Amino acid sequence: MDDLLSLALRADESHLRRVEELLAPDGRQAPEFWAPGVCRELYVTVPDAEIRVFHSRPSGPVARRPIVLVPGWGSIPQGFQGFYELVHGKAELYYLETREKLSSRIRGRKPDMSVGRSARDIQAALEALGLAGKRDFVLVGTCWGASMILEGLLTGVLDAPTVILADPMHALWFSKWVLRWISPLLPSAVVRLLRPILRQALLGDMKETAQKQRTFAFVNSADIWKWKKSAEAARDFELFGRLPTVGRELFVVNGTADKVHDQRHYPRIARELPGGRFLYVPVDEAHRERMFAAVALEFARRSSADGLPASLAGFEKKVR
Numbered sequence: 001m002d003d004l005l006s007l008a009l010r011a012d013e014s015h016l017r018r019v020e021e022l023l024a025p026d027g028r029q030a031p032e033f034w035a036p037g038v039c040r041e042l043y044v045t046v047p048d049a050e051i052r053v054f055h056s057r058p059s060g061p062v063a064r065r066p067i068v069l070v071p072g073w074g075s076i077p078q079g080f081q082g083f084y085e086l087v088h089g090k091a092e093l094y095y096l097e098t099r100e101k102l103s104s105r106i107r108g109r110k111p112d113m114s115v116g117r118s119a120r121d122i123q124a125a126l127e128a129l130g131l132a133g134k135r136d137f138v139l140v141g142t143c144w145g146a147s148m149i150l151e152g153l154l155t156g157v158l159d160a161p162t163v164i165l166a167d168p169m170h171a172l173w174f175s176k177w178v179l180r181w182i183s184p185l186l187p188s189a190v191v192r193l194l195r196p197i198l199r200q201a202l203l204g205d206m207k208e209t210a211q212k213q214r215t216f217a218f219v220n221s222a223d224i225w226k227w228k229k230s231a232e233a234a235r236d237f238e239l240f241g242r243l244p245t246v247g248r249e250l251f252v253v254n255g256t257a258d259k260v261h262d263q264r265h266y267p268r269i270a271r272e273l274p275g276g277r278f279l280y281v282p283v284d285e286a287h288r289e290r291m292f293a294a295v296a297l298e299f300a301r302r303s304s305a306d307g308l309p310a311s312l313a314g315f316e317k318k319v320r
Contacts, residue, residue: 018314019255019281022294023086030088033095034077044128046121048111052103053125054095056084063091063300065136068160070096070122072143073172074222079289086293091300096125098148100230102223113229115237119152126160136304140296142166142289143261150239153246161304166253166292167261168269170239172231209286243272249307251299255281255291271319277308279315 031038039054054077057066067087071080077095087093097103098118099111126132126139139160141149146168152158252270257263270278283291298309308316 018311019283019291022281022298022311023283023287023290025085026089028089030081030085032078032081033084033088033093039095043105044121044125046099046124047117048106048108049099049121050105050107051099051121051125052097052101053129055093055129056088056095057092058089061089061091063087063297064303065138065162065300066092066094066131067138067140067296067300068094068096068126068131069296070098070139070141070145070149072145072167072169074100074102074227075142075145076102082287082289083293086290087297087300091297094129094131096122098122098145100223100226102226104226106226111229112233113226114233115148115151116155116157118148119155120157122148123152123158126158132159136161138162138164138296138299138304140164140166140292141168142292144169144172147237147239150243150246151237153248153250154239154242162251162299163248164251164253164292164296164299165269166295167266167288168239168252170265170269171237172234173260239269240272243269243276244274247274249275249277251277251279251295251308253279253281253292253295255283256285256288258285267317267319276319278317278319279312280317281312281315 033039033054033056034041039056042053042055043050044053069080069083075097080095084093084095099106099113099121100118123132131137137160139149139162141147141164143166146165147170149158149160149163150165150168153163250270250273252266252273254261254263254266267278270276279295281291281295295312298311302309
């Protein structure tokens, strides 16, 4: 696998120059998309919950298709301002939050917090927004958001014309042993009190400054009960070994690494997917989310029938 990784992640100067072109600012000032009045904010009703969506539609987009972004585990909008900045004024964007997020409205004492339930939530939201089966769009999942999308594709409960999997997680990053034997015994109130200690123990030695700040912000804003229940429900979740059943074309994207995102996994995920294609777009870790937006925007400029944009073809790496 290390040989596969070294071959897949090889980049030359022409690729690096092309990345700079993709990420170049256009001089537009992008407001904070979660601020009141910037985007349309709405809630979609799903079983046992309501999940939040931010919707932005520019007056004269250059993209032909809307982009639907499903962010990673416990993410907050502030962590994806870089994504929004790059597509601002260029493409219609839906920022779709899942039920482990702070914003979700959970009903009942025993809601389903599983990965499969979240995958069905995503599809339900796509239908409620008038996208599923009606419009050509680009579905982008980052980290755990990509894992939820893959689970939906595996089980046949989710579909989209174009799917981009940005740094997909094959399993939950948290310790399965802790989730099985320790977490169920700890009340949420205790975990809340221990949050600073646990945060430092898990992420204190993370070397990537920008991603560390983003991750700390996610942890600090977390709804502990939602995280705890969702993590416990996902303790046995595993994608490796199951992916060969997904036969359609999927694009796996990576460009950097940190303590949470292991670059060895992404070529392997693309290889295990029969229709998997791997794009390596090397960037500094501070520009990870902007890179994902740049890739999504290139796809959104064209229809799903066009497949991989010619502008991105140079970033594709053979994994099989």
